[in-house]
Amino acid sequence: MEKKLYYDATQELCSSLDLEISLQRYFEIVKQHIPIDGIYLNIYRPEFSDIQFLAHVNEQQASALNTQIQISAEMEDTLRQSDRPIIKIVNDIHQDMVTKFVAPKVIPEIKSLILLRMVSGNTHLGIVGFYSKTASVFRTKHADMIAPHMHTFSLITAFNLKDRNLLKANQSLTEQNRSLKRAIFTPNGVVGGEAGLNKVMQQVKAIAKLNTTVLLQGETGSGKEVIANAVHELSPRVERPFIKVNCGAIPESLIDSELFGYEKGAFTGAEHRKEGHFEQANGGTIFLDEIGELPLSAQVRLLRVLQNSTITRVGGYENVQLDIRVIAATHRNLKAMVHKGEFREDLWYRLAIFPIEIPSLRQRRSDIPLLVQHFLELLCAKLNLNKLPRVSPEQLESLNQYQWPGNVRELINVIERAMIQSPEGPLNFDFLHVKQEGEVEIKSGETIVVDPSHASDKLVPLDTMISKYIAHAMRITGGKLYGTGGAAELLDINPNTLKSKMKKLGLC
Structure with missing residues (x-):
């Protein structure tokens, strides 16, 4: 029943460009399953310190609204809290500080409601309020029916704001609009999850619900961070911190203080206690990218963290207990490094409990058209273009024939270069196939670098x-x-x- 409700509700929400009309049609579907007297939709505008009501529907009417209500600094602090639940049952309106102040100014008869947060990334966008004129009528099963509709509500709200030219007052919402669209059509942000990365995503879904350490292996630029994001988003820790650390970017002398933090007075300049990356990720997930770049001395301390789930800050003696999920990634052959004595064997066994091999772009060429479309949308916002430039079938085939030594990261750079050269389109990628000195063409028309001068x-x-x-x-x-x-x-x-x-x- 819930799947049918989700399908029917999504169809109605997307049935009209007028928010109040689509909300009215949605209301007619949902009220058959949930005891509601109406629905309202509002957004939080941090630049104005207010909440703006956009639409309201009940049995009598559906109307677009343009009502702004100023809120206090304390209320704003509440709205900015990243750990607020996506959906919340409020069977007594006085239980929610912001709602009890804001909602009655527009709909005085509200007694109880379900609040569905519209979220883009970690940004609170606004609220969909499903309300009743009777107190204490909502149950967990009602919230469970509504929760899957969050992304769709976020998307149509962002589109509606664009139509009202309100997005110009808040440029961050432009990117949220695009990211929400991608969230619906590219689940977990993984382009190709149903195609070239299907096997990888099956592994991700199998391991995500557990706390097992994951090792992501693949060439540079193949999308290891994207897969790490997907593991976190599909895990029970999704509402908790997700801390990303590039192990290769930390100077060896700072590794301990960056990863494990330090106590006040631990060294010159340590004027206060600082939490390291592991402590910041407590309760959530830490992503250790380029794990193969860690020196052996740091590998010993990392092994202790994985074994005992505790860290000790630099200059401290107290053990800090951690509840943390570790995802590591590398483009290097760790097993070969173990044989050479460059990587600890015991750490390798700790990390490689569940290895996931991410294919290179040339191994999943069927994903190239999807990735091209995805990056065109991303770069349009970055380059401030009004429409997507066209890519001819011939040029798409040109991309498909290229070897992509830099993988997906190289692809987005190539597309950006082409868009800068021809912002109006059509895009041309012939520069990929211009032979440089030291390159040899092979019979497929592709080129590789064979440079004897080195x-x-x-x-x-x-x-x-x-x-x-x-x-x-x-x-x-x-x-x-x-x-x-x-x-x-x-x-x-x-x-x-x-x-x-x-x-x-x-x-x-």
Whole structure:
């Protein structure tokens, strides 16, 4: 029944560009399942310190509103709290400080209500109020029916604000409008989750509800942070902090104080106690990107955190207990680093409980059209363009034929360059295929860099070079030899011939 209600309600909410009309149609559906006398919709405007009512519907009428109500600084602090629930039952209006002050000024007869927050990222956008003239009528089952409608309400509200030219007064809502649209059509922000990343998303859904440590592996720019976001968003910790740390960007001398915090007086300049990244993430998730860049000394301390779920601040003696979920990511081969003594074996086993291998862009070319559309929408806002520039089928095929050594990160940079060059469109990506010095064209029309100028005059045996090149091919394919995207296909060689060469060279 809930699935049918969600489908019917979404259809009605999206049935008209007039907010009050779509709200009226939605009301007719929802009142059959929930004991409501009406619905109102308002937004919080931090730049004006007020709440603006946009629409109200009941049995008698549906009307667009333009009523602004000033609120106190204390009320604003309440609205800015990131841990407020998405949906809340208020069976006595006096239980909610903001609502008891604001709502009766527009709808005096309200006695109880369900508040559905409209949220974009961590930003509170506004409220949909489902109200009754009778106290204490709402139950948890009613809230559960309404909760899935949050993203749709957020989207149509953002569109309505744009039509009223109110978005010009609050530029942040422009990006919220786009991000909310993406939230509906790209679940968890993962473009290709139903296509090239389908296997990855199945793994994400399987592990997200647990507290197990996750290790994301993939080439630079392949989207490890996006998948980390998806794990957090699908987990029970979604309303708690999500702290992202680039381990490769922290100087070795600052690693301890950045990760674990410090006590006042721990060193010169430590004028007050500071929480480190782990403590900031307590109750939520910490994402340790480029984990392979941590020096061995820091790896020892990280292992202790994973084993004991405690940290000790620099200059302190007290153990701080943590409730935390760890997601790590790397583009490096940690197993090979273990063999070389560059990465601790015990830490590797702690991190690799549930490894997820993220395919490179060239291994999921079917996602390129989806990603292109996604990035066009993102960059339109960044470049302040009024409409999306066109991409011809020929140019899209050109993108599809490219090797993408920089993966998704390179794709967005390429699209931005093309949009800067031709903001009105059509976009042209021919610059991708201009051969530079040291590049060799292969028969598919793609190019790779083979630059002898980087080699010394001391040459190595040809078999050694072939061995290294095959090993590199196996690394970038994740050890896949046969089939689409396998090393044999990339090297344009019969798989059995390649396997024989590998045996001869001692690679298998």
